[in-house]
Amino acid sequence: MTTSTATTRILHPAFRAKLMSADAAAALIHDGDNVGMSGFTGAGYPKAVPQALARRMDEAHAAGRPFRIGMWTGASTAPELDGALARANGVDMRMPYQSDPACRERINKGEMEYIDIHLSHVAQYVWFGLFGKLNTAVIEVAGITEDGHLIPSSSVGNNKTWLDQADQIILEVNSWQNPGLEGLHDIYYGTALPPHRKPIMLTQPQERIGEAYFRVDPAKVVAVVETNHPDRNSGYAEPDENSQAIARHLMDFLQQEVAKGHLPPELLPIQSGVGNIANAVLQGLNEGPFENLTAFTEVLQDGMFEMLKSGKLKSASATAFSLSPHVLEELLQDLPRYRDRILLRPQEISNHPELIRRLGLIAMNGMIEADIYGNVNSTHVMGSSIMNGIGGSGDFARNAYLSIFMTPSTAKGGRISCLVPMVSHVDHTEHDVQVIVTEQGLADLRGLSPRQRARLIIERCAHPEFRPALLDYLQRAEAGAPGLHTPHLLQEALSWHSRYLAEGHM
């Protein structure tokens, strides 16, 4: 902490007066508190206070004292937050999304309660009071203006709600964040609780409807901590053969949809999940025939930046960055070129059903498995263990123009088929899943009955190794099920998963 840094980033004296160490700030958080942290897909999470808090938890536990908190975020964070608190066994309840190995292990051992809700629902549920009082907000910002407004960091997530709802606020001012972020954000202050809600007057993905800063009540700010630490920005793998094949099938499909007049030549605003397959699809779009694309999505990842750079993508609205270090550097160096084409919004807006439906999104998300009737499992491994959480996939799939789910056809070196007779957990029902893509092919399920869907999914999407067994299941179900709308043999429907658990292969 140096005066000069504070002078640069913290321009309001009331906030400078609250400068303290991370340890001193963490001491303001107590056992049993609910704490709302910033952070979304490894961007914009607090870097110092959570680790100081974890140390205090360790000390308390070593002394036989309880110290656990309810921990709320935007979405996934980083080892310095989810990892540190999970290792300290300091989280009693976690919501709404996580992807940390230590955190996942605690949940699946039954040592941490995890509530897996749609990302668009988090803010309103907290406003409704469903999770109890929010005691403390710990929010990373890029700076504090002269008039006391907060310059948001590399993710917005639920920060507006945490700042509004918390009894006390701890700010981390991270001088690693580029000062050029100022002015990039669009923080909408028009939400309300029913019966006072109004239409959200956004009709184009890149429209500004809010303010560039977070409002904050200085009286609630109990600590300001300076940090200089990078986001957890990890690279993406070069697209493998499977991802490239998925991307090709999807490009062919989108071209056919344009040819049929189902989509305009510039498509409709795209939403893309995060990960290597999604990145390959974005690369496919970047090399494809479509021009003047737009994005209304959760996360701005490498593939989207490449599209912004090439000009294929006119603009991108998201709630967080999730960029490789070298891509982020490139973006920040050339920020003036991009700043009027990139917006970061609160996740209640980036994922809002009203806007997703109105804009008519093309939603593309990964999954763990699908069944032959088109039900999708996005969250559970073999029915019992959580992987990450539903995230925003439900927000988008439920209200999009087109909802697409993607996966390689097999996993674990071919020992698992990602197309199964019945999924072991349902996150997206047959009513919400329109297109399934694997490296084998694409199944357009729209306008088809369950048995028609089953034949198409088996034929187009299943791996040839598993295709005969799936068809055999379907045919025996058609012969032996008590009804032929969605024929199932219930004693056998989950046997593929049971076999994997018992024998290590499906």
Next chain:
Amino acid sequence: MTTSTATTRILHPAFRAKLMSADAAAALIHDGDNVGMSGFTGAGYPKAVPQALARRMDEAHAAGRPFRIGMWTGASTAPELDGALARANGVDMRMPYQSDPACRERINKGEMEYIDIHLSHVAQYVWFGLFGKLNTAVIEVAGITEDGHLIPSSSVGNNKTWLDQADQIILEVNSWQNPGLEGLHDIYYGTALPPHRKPIMLTQPQERIGEAYFRVDPAKVVAVVETNHPDRNSGYAEPDENSQAIARHLMDFLQQEVAKGHLPPELLPIQSGVGNIANAVLQGLNEGPFENLTAFTEVLQDGMFEMLKSGKLKSASATAFSLSPHVLEELLQDLPRYRDRILLRPQEISNHPELIRRLGLIAMNGMIEADIYGNVNSTHVMGSSIMNGIGGSGDFARNAYLSIFMTPSTAKGGRISCLVPMVSHVDHTEHDVQVIVTEQGLADLRGLSPRQRARLIIERCAHPEFRPALLDYLQRAEAGAPGLHTPHLLQEALSWHSRYLAEGHM
């Protein structure tokens, strides 16, 4: 058909010139056509043409000629429509909702394709072209005005879309429908395909945003048929003990929610599914402490009319009537008193995610079964056979302020538990189900992790006969499952259903 009736109800000469018999009109429909029919929950469906069409189908089939159509409606209809065409085996593909025994039998025998989609999605999917060309619309109206507008009947459903999309239109003018219906409807003409969609400027349930009539291109009208035939209005059962208990639990819960400040004293707009339990809940609301209620729902049923009569309910917005004959008579006799408090809208508006989210509905729907983790099955019997369809329950549950699902705890004289280890089909996922109510009690699942939900559902909702077995399953799953987030024993998860199929009891 008499001139005087025609003079009374059909005021525009171009339409009078098209008067013909139902048989002559039915002859304009051909094998392979897609036909959009009016009708929603037994109200406002065409009464004569479908039966004439069924006779033509029987004749064709007897002569060895194929004659089957794609049949699209608002929702369920009546024996004169779904029943007649199903008995004639004249429906190749049916969507989006049915509740007719003959129709259900065809589907479950694999003799009719059925596509079970959210009711709010139907209109847009047809506009997108996903079901192919709509050849003919067969629409019941209450009359035709001097300037050629159509007075909607006792349901609106998808009629606007059918009239806009069909190549040719057959109108049934039903003089049984009360002329006082004129002016009651609110037909919104502001929808569009993306990227041209605008905010729907409705902020109160009873707001008018449209027109009282359907627009129609007279050049597309190929036949006008006169009928005088009542809707399929069947009575509701007097609430039984279970329904009354469910209503009591729900009233207690709503009062607690008001006391906690989660709901305003006048609650939020209510949506109620159709049926005897829903009717009992409405009766409970009518006798309860809440005043100045509003409804934004699919169907206006007896219980809601009683609430309008008592003044407990200020206003009701729906897409269809579903009233007992004597209640309908009372409403129609006293129509001036109610006409500014009742609105019938297209189902794309009554069920629109944008409006459901904005208004913050309290959604109350029936179900077939729920599992201990809060997943709900609304459509399938024992995993394979369709009952009716998802209807609007997904539209409401997915975007409501509060989503409540109700069922007696057992069925078939106690041989079936409606709370099971794992549902045999998922229509509403754990992420979308907030409250489960049976006659045993109410489980408020908000803010709870899966295992917390399981204990609450078993304790509060399951029948005492099945409670120990459910708890035993949960405990053994907690001991033996590969993960403890949602512990399941996959070999056993569906065994309750298998046992019922094999032995006639769970």
